[in-house]
Amino acid sequence: MPTMTFAQALNDAHKIEMTRDPNVYVAGEDVGVYGGIFGVTAGLLDQFGAKRVRDTPITESAIVGTAVGAASCGLRPVIELMFVDFIGVAMDQLFNQAAKMKYMFGGKAKIPMVLRATCGAGIGAAAQHSQCLEAWFMHVPGLKVVIPSTPSDAKGLLISAIRDDNPVVFLEHKMLYASEGEVAAGEYTTPLGKADIKREGKDVTVVATAQAVHTALAAAEQLAGEGISVEVVDPRTLSPLDEDTILESVRKTHRLVIVHEAVKFAGPGAEIAAVVAEKAFDRLDAPILRIAAPFVPVPFSPPLEKEFIPSTEKVIKAVKTVMES
């Protein structure tokens, strides 16, 4: 099986879907000539032309808003938001328009759009270019929220997201773009709303997303050497959330640690913890722990940023804590 980077896998997904469906178009800042600042849309302008790959002004509310309007009239926009942090200036178009039109209009609307956005810390981009805001989008009924952790998942999930007839927020952790993995060639879909067991285990369930999946896997590898068997569950889609896979894992292991880079307070882990506490309380042998970023904006200075991001050490410590409970 070929190996690709996360960015290449996303690029591949674009090419496959744009070839398959003439209504799919791409728009965003620097997506055309530049190929996207993280290279995800490289080559698309040459292959598909300026009608289908549109460089825009710096105009997020119009980029997102025109996508909503175009989607409601039969097109399938795949919009790039350079940094998820920029969603603020376009938020109405996403949460009040795209998310709600189908419901408010009694079902007679269809908004098949994908909003791709880069998230996450680790390159010193500081507070306004490093956030993980998936909890904001999870909280809006009508949006789907997808957050892959591997190139293979990224490609299949993006293809599925583009084919989905609902507005999908597709979050790409910026530290993953260069990561490599096996990716099947050609067309395939990875279902939205379905979690993936990234590593099987029996002692503790660790639910993690995006970059934190790799942190959890590194912790699991180390812990295996100490006789602790960690099961790593990657939700892949946060809304709708695959509760069944998470609950089945917890019922097996009786212990849960959640790891994500979003801020801990009111983060995605809070929802997952609440669901598990509600539905599998009597199967838990320990309190649910969350390893997540502290309640501060992302700091700039490298040692501070490093402290901000959930580390392998912190995950290991949390696993050992629940093992001792």
Add this chain to the structure above:
Amino acid sequence: MQISKEQMIDLYKTMCKIRSFEIRVSELFAAGKIPGFVHLYAGEEAVATGVCVNLLNSDYITSTHRGHGHLIAKGGDVKFMMSEVLGKKTGYCKGKGGSMHIADADLGILGANGIVGAGPPLATGAALACQYQGKDNVAVCFFGDGASNQGTTHEAMNLATCWKLPVVFVNENNMYGISSCTKNSMCIPNIADRAAAYDMPGVVVDGNDVMAVYEAASEAIKRARQGQGPSLIECKTYRHRGHFEGDACVYRTAAELEEWKEKDPIPRFQKKLLDLGVLTPKKVQEIDESIKKEIADAERFAEDSPFPDPSELTQDLYT
């Protein structure tokens, strides 16, 4: 563009229908039968009417919170509108949307909207779809003086011009965004003056003269259909009633209201058509009675319709 006698009568009928619908809604609201907010279009009928007569079902409009006039002018059925306003399941949105969110994809109505300024980007997107798919359809964006100061409006106009999209921006300047008057919220006398900033044609028209609106809209829509890009039409008009029903209107004077009521688009056009012999007093009465009946039938339909079942609460979230 030549307009026939029949078309002129249709313009008159549409304006009368909008007015009658709005007045009846105001009465039902006062009687406590309508939940939430209603924002009535009474006084502004010439704008929606003069614009929408130029449009096909396959053309698109985006509307505002004050949307009943646009919806009726674009072909909306008052039965389903009345039902929706009352929250019944037979409404355009199965009762899920209410007055501010009425939409009908079959009529190209991309929705009334509760967010001021949300329409311009949506209409620009609809225009993108028309251009992309090689259709000669257009999108019309109705937006108010309040929305003209909203960032989204400027972004949409800029992008529409950059991409030469078939969208017509129709501004309904009724001078007030709730209580904020244009003399305090804008630094220029005419919203149409902003068109120059986006290199699109901008005209000011008497928004209470349905023929003037019709002519300006006809030209702008033709431009758009022919691939010549967007335009801005500013219609100077006035709302007879408050921003919402129940608004005490403390921010404007009775004298100002009276001054604008003398320019009421409906009696004005009626007089013109009577003078031209296009209408007779008998015909005026017939139209009046026919509309009364249509509104009464709509009300009965809405009253007799059931509310949605609680089981419908979680339906239609996703496709």
